[in-house]
Amino acid sequence: MAVYSIKDVEKLTGIRAHTLRAWEQRYDLVTPRRSSTNVRYYLDEDLQELTTVAVLNKHGYKISKIAAMSCAERAGHLARVSSLNVGPEMQLDALTLSIVEMDEEKFSLIIDNNIEQQGFERTMMEVVYPFLDKLGVLYFTRSVSPAQEAFASHLIRQKVVAATNQLPVAPDAELPVFALFLPQGERQELSLLFMQFLLRQRGFTALYLGAHIGPEDLADVCRVREVDYLFTILSTGYVERPVEQLVEDILAHCTDARLLLAGYQANLHDLSGLPRTETVAGLQEFLAYLDRLLNMPADRSTVAAR
Numbered sequence: 001m002a003v004y005s006i007k008d009v010e011k012l013t014g015i016r017a018h019t020l021r022a023w024e025q026r027y028d029l030v031t032p033r034r035s036s037t038n039v040r041y042y043l044d045e046d047l048q049e050l051t052t053v054a055v056l057n058k059h060g061y062k063i064s065k066i067a068a069m070s071c072a073e074r075a076g077h078l079a080r081v082s083s084l085n086v087g088p089e090m091q092l093d094a095l096t097l098s099i100v101e102m103d104e105e106k107f108s109l110i111i112d113n114n115i116e117q118q119g120f121e122r123t124m125m126e127v128v129y130p131f132l133d134k135l136g137v138l139y140f141t142r143s144v145s146p147a148q149e150a151f152a153s154h155l156i157r158q159k160v161v162a163a164t165n166q167l168p169v170a171p172d173a174e175l176p177v178f179a180l181f182l183p184q185g186e187r188q189e190l191s192l193l194f195m196q197f198l199l200r201q202r203g204f205t206a207l208y209l210g211a212h213i214g215p216e217d218l219a220d221v222c223r224v225r226e227v228d229y230l231f232t233i234l235s236t237g238y239v240e241r242p243v244e245q246l247v248e249d250i251l252a253h254c255t256d257a258r259l260l261l262a263g264y265q266a267n268l269h270d271l272s273g274l275p276r277t278e279t280v281a282g283l284q285e286f287l288a289y290l291d292r293l294l295n296m297p298a299d300r301s302t303v304a305a306r
Contacts, residue, residue, distance in 0.1 A: 003041050003042070003043065004041060004042040004043070004046070004047055004143065005039075005040075005041055005042075006020065006021075006032070006040055006041075006042070008042075008047075008143040009042055009046075009047060009050060011138060011143050012047060012051065012096060012100065012138060012143050012144075013047070013050050013051050013053075013054040013093070014054055014058070014093065015050060015053075015054050020050070023053075023063060023067075027063060027064070027067035028067070029049070029050070029053060029066075029067055030042070030046045030049055030050055032046065044100070047100055048097065048100055048101050049071065049074075051093065051096065051097040051100060052074050052075065052078050052097065053066050053074070054093060055078060055090065055093045055094055055097065056074065056077055056078060058090055058093065059090060061077070078094075078097075091110060091114075091127055091131075092130060092131055092134055094106070094110055095107060095110055095111075095127075095131045096131075096134065096135075096138075098110070099135070099144065099148050099149075099151060099152045100144065100148065102148065102151050104155060107152075107155055108155070110127075111123065111127070111128070111155075111156075111159055114126075114127050115159075115163075120159075120163040120197070121197075121198065121201065124160070124194055124197075125283065128156055128159075129283075131152075132152075132156070132190070135149060135152055153190060156190055157189070157190060157193065160190065160193045160194055160197060161193065163197055164193070164196055164197045164200060167197070167200045167201055168200075171200070171203055171204060171205040171206075172203035172204070175202075175203055175204050175205070175293070175294070176204065176205075176228035176229055176293060177204070177205040177207065177225065177226060177227050177228050177229070178199055178204055178205065178206050178207065178227070178228070178229045178230075178231050178260075179207040179209055179218070179221055179222075179225075179227045179229070179230050179231070179257070180192050180195060180196055180199075180206060180207065180208050180209060180231050180232070181209040181210065181211075181213035181217075181218065181230065181231075181232050182210065182211040182212070182213060182232060182233065183212075183213060183214065183232060183234075183238070183240065183246060184212050184213075184214060184240050185237075185238055185239065185240030185241075186211065186232070186233060186234060186235065186237070186238045186240070187211070187235075187237060188233040188235050188263065189210070189211060191233055191262075192208070192210075192232075192233060193208070195231065195233075195262075195286070196208045198286070198287065198290070199290070202290055202294060203294075204290070204293075207221065207225065207227070209221065215246075215249040215250045215252070215253040215254075216253060218230060218250060218253055218254050219253035219254055222253075222254045222256065222257055226256075227254070227256075227257045228257060228258065229257060229258050229259075229260050230250065230254060230257050230258070230259050230260065231260045231261075231262070232259075232260075232261060232262075232263075233261075233262045233263040233266070234246075234261060234262075234263040234264070234265035234266040235263045235264055235265060236263075236264045236265065238263070238265045243265050243266065243268075243269045243271075244269060244271070244274075247259060247261070247271060247274055247277055248274065251274065251275065251276060251277065257276070258276045258277070258278065259276060259277045259278070260278050260279075260280065260289070261277070261278070261279045261280070262279070262280045262281075262282070262286060266279045267279050267281055
């Protein structure tokens with residue numbers, strides 16, 4: 001059972017600590033526990049209730065009205081609020097609550113409503129990625145547990161795989177072929193899966209190789225398939241080996257393909273002196289890169305020569 005400090009509750013709900021103390025005294029919303037040294041702390045059920053209160057309050061409910069509701073009544077109002085086309089901040093609050101409660105139905109309702117209204121790509125970029133940024137901060141500060149973070153990642157992974165499986169399987173044969181992989185020690189699977197979706201949606205062949213792929217494995221792939229681009233992500237957590245050494249090893253094993261790198265570590269190092277190597281600074285730059293490829297002449301030899 002998780003234990004939350006008042007600072008944790010402030011980060012998770014957005015309720016300022018002084019406001020929370022005032023609400024507790026005036027409306028008796030939640031009674032915090034006290035440690036042996038008289039420091040207040042909260043349990044999972046307290047956090048769930050306070051997050052519900054915060055979401056309703058941000059949606060225009062007066063705190064006096066919320067305080068007069070039973071827990072069941074608050075849950076009912078929250079369900080109606082969560083089903084509306086609410087703003088980004090409200091959605092982040094509702095998604096956070098669904099992960100704190102480990103409520104798959106509530107999480108899917110919010111994500112699926114967004115997909116229906118604005119499509120999968122925009123939902124990922126405007127809803128899911130901001131949520132993951134918030135979740136990362138909360139995980140780093142231990143405001144959510146590893147199990148809760150894993151639960152969220154698994155649900156999002158399911159959404160990405162399902163959306164990708166709905167795309168046509170026949171790629172445009174005139175477009176470059178991408179092989180997507182993560183080297184040993186890199187954990188950005190969700191981002192790599194989303195890159196696969198973006199590529200396939202635009203008609204590219206995207207060979208998803210997954211994690212723990214070494215230069216020798218890539219050489220095997222390039223012997224079997226003609227690959228124009230090898231794509232990977234090197235985030236802040238990648239420390240397995242020096243980036244320059246990894247890149248040189250990949251280029252030595254795959255003598256025809258270009259290497260396209262994304263992530264903090266890839267952009268931290270100057271790789272301009274290495275042949276057949278390019279970096280993209282972020283998702284928008286990656287999409288712009290794909291747009292340039294789509295607008296180039298349909299000639300694979302031209303692609304390979306760049």
